[in-house]
Amino acid sequence: MEENKNSRREFIKGAALAAAGFMIVPRHVLGGAGFIAPSDKLVIAGIGAGGKGQSDIANFYKSGKAEIAYLCDVDDRRAATSVKNFPKAKYYKDYREMLDKEHKHIDAVSISTPDHNHAIQSVAAIQLDKHVYVQKPLAHDVWEARVLTDLAKKHKVVTQMGNQGSSNDGPREIKEWVEAGLIGDVHTVYCWTDRPVWPSGIAWPKETAPVPKELDWDLWLGTAPRKDYIEKLVPFNWRGWWDYGTGALGDMGCHLLEVPFSVLGLQYVQDVQATVGTVYVDEFKRGYNPESCPPSSHVTMTFPKTPKTTGPVTLHWMDGGIQPTRPDELGPNEIFGDGGNGILLIGSKGKILADTYGENARLLPTSRKEQVEQKYDRVPGKSEGHYGQWVEACLAGYGNKEVSAPFEISGPLTEALLMANLAIRGADLRIDGNYPGRNLKLLWDxxxxxxxxxxxxxxxVKREYPQGWDVKYSL
Structure with missing residues (x-):
């Protein structure tokens, strides 16, 4: 694809020179200061044009080097603002039809749909050799995450997951401090969030509702089992149902676990165990709701030693308002994380506390930061930002420009989150009236x-797909 684009640019350049004869006029004179020729813009198709998709598309456009040429959404209501903002973009409801008809004109695809459809849409785009940006989490199942990591490498396309904090200064500052030995050898990490903020631990409603006329319900379901429409599932509450979402881990895990992954070089989980919050129904008897994510959980993951650690790393994930014990080094009136979310790295010589995205990093006790800030300068973030960075890398071609969250990094990160969910589902799985997975440490091959x-x-690990919606790929 890149070779074809270069050929197109060479053709345009040659034609312009021939037309000008001996007069060579600089492009910026013809187009004004900062002018970017259409041939130098990244032609993007957006699958998912409302909600987060709307902001993703707008941020690509703000880079000044992207053309939003195609929009796709199963819900006309959600897509309305993007359709208005980009009136020249051709609009589709079915991404399969869009890719089939327009793939020759598309350079890159942005995917901002519910979690359960990320993989099938990403695979379709990558197999057409399109660069891909996918919202977090990368996939719904462990197998899907491995597929996308493998496929992106084989097709040599530029990829980025939408965990924008990876392009900020926070993770880089923490990495500097750890590599400088300020907290010694890191052996334990805590990440926590106040999510979920959507209905969780409940049974699927018995009451159905009419499908809004603007919504293609079958296309929205995609890879999920066929069910009747219910109120308030779209556009947000789907996150709490296993058929579509990945719970609190899928919503916030990529933003919080990115720091230990990038700083410590973590890869794949060795073992994982989980406990889940209890839901009481029917006069306070335990409610078994395997369809929805629990209201809270505590997951413990063990990662093997990496080149950046001296031994295995234990990572604790907590959600639903559960938090680790406050460190003794933190003052009684100092905020723990950002109040609802946080990251705590514990080393042999000290601790680092940070907020979501690794922002507001501070050594504990917090007075230590003042002692080292001048010695260990912060590394400037990428000036293009998370979105512009991907656009620039796509234009430069595979391997020519770095991105913060390529699938080779975000794939293993997503797998870790989904392994945690595997333990959560195992702990909440009732068999013959018992819950055999609650006290187990799951060993992962x-x-x-x-x-x-x-x-x-x-x-x-790999769910069954409805007929016609399977992700067709062999590892």
């Missing part, structure tokens, strides 16, 4: 991609 000591949860 990374090469075979399966849990070796509790086989029943392997059904969630």
């Amino acid at each position: 990374n090469n075979q991609m399966k849990v070796t000591n509790f086989d029943v949860v392997n059904q969630f």
Whole structure:
């Protein structure tokens, strides 16, 4: 694709020179200061044009080097603002029709849809050799995340996941401090969030509702099982249902776990265990709701030693308002994280506390930061930002410009989150009236991609797809 684009540019350049004869006029004179020729813009198709998709598309456009040429959304209501903002963009409801008809004119695809459709849409775009930007989390299932990591490498396309904090200064500052030995050898990490902020731990409603006329319900379901429409599932509450979302981990995990992954070089989980919050229904008897994510959980993951650590790393994930014990070094009136979310790295010589995205990083006790700030300068963030960075990298071609969250990094990160969800689902799985997965440490065979000591949860590693909606790829 890049070769074809270069050929097109050379043709345009040659034609311009021939027309000008001996007069060579600089492009900026013809187009004004900062002019970017259409041939030098990234032609983007947006799958998911409302909500987060709306802001993603707008941010690509703000880079000044992107043309929003195609829009796709299953819900005309959600897409209305983007359609208005980009009146020249051709609009589709079915991404398959758009890619089939327009793929020759598309350079890159932005995917901002519910979690359950990320993989099938990404695979379709990558197999057409299109650069891809996908909202977090990268995929819905562990197998899907591995597929996208593998596929992007094979097709040599520029990829980026939408965890924008990875392009900020926070993770870079923390990495500097750890590499400088300020907290010694990191062995334990805590990440926590106040999510979920949507209905969780509840049974699927019995009451159905008419499908809004602007919404194509079958296309929205995509890879999910066929069910009747219910009120308030779209556009937000789907996050709490396993058929579509990935719970609090999918919503905030990519923003919080990115720091330990990038700083410590973590890759694949060795083992994982979970406890889940209890939901009481029917006069305070335990409610079994395997369809929805629990209201809270505590997951413990073990990662093998990496070149950046001296031994295994234990990572604790907490959601639903659960938080670790406040460190003794934190003052009684100092905010723990940002209040609802946080990251705590514990080393042999000290601790680092940070907010979401790794922002507002501080050594504990907080007075230590003042002692080292001048010695260890912050590394400037990428001036293009998370969105412009991807646009620039796509224009430069695969391997020519760095991005912060390529699939080779965000794929393993997403797998870790989904492994945590695997343990959560296992802990909430009732078999013959019991919950055998609640006290287990799940052992993971990374090469075979399966849990070796509790086989029943392997059904969630790769789910069954409805006919016609399967992700067709072999690892």
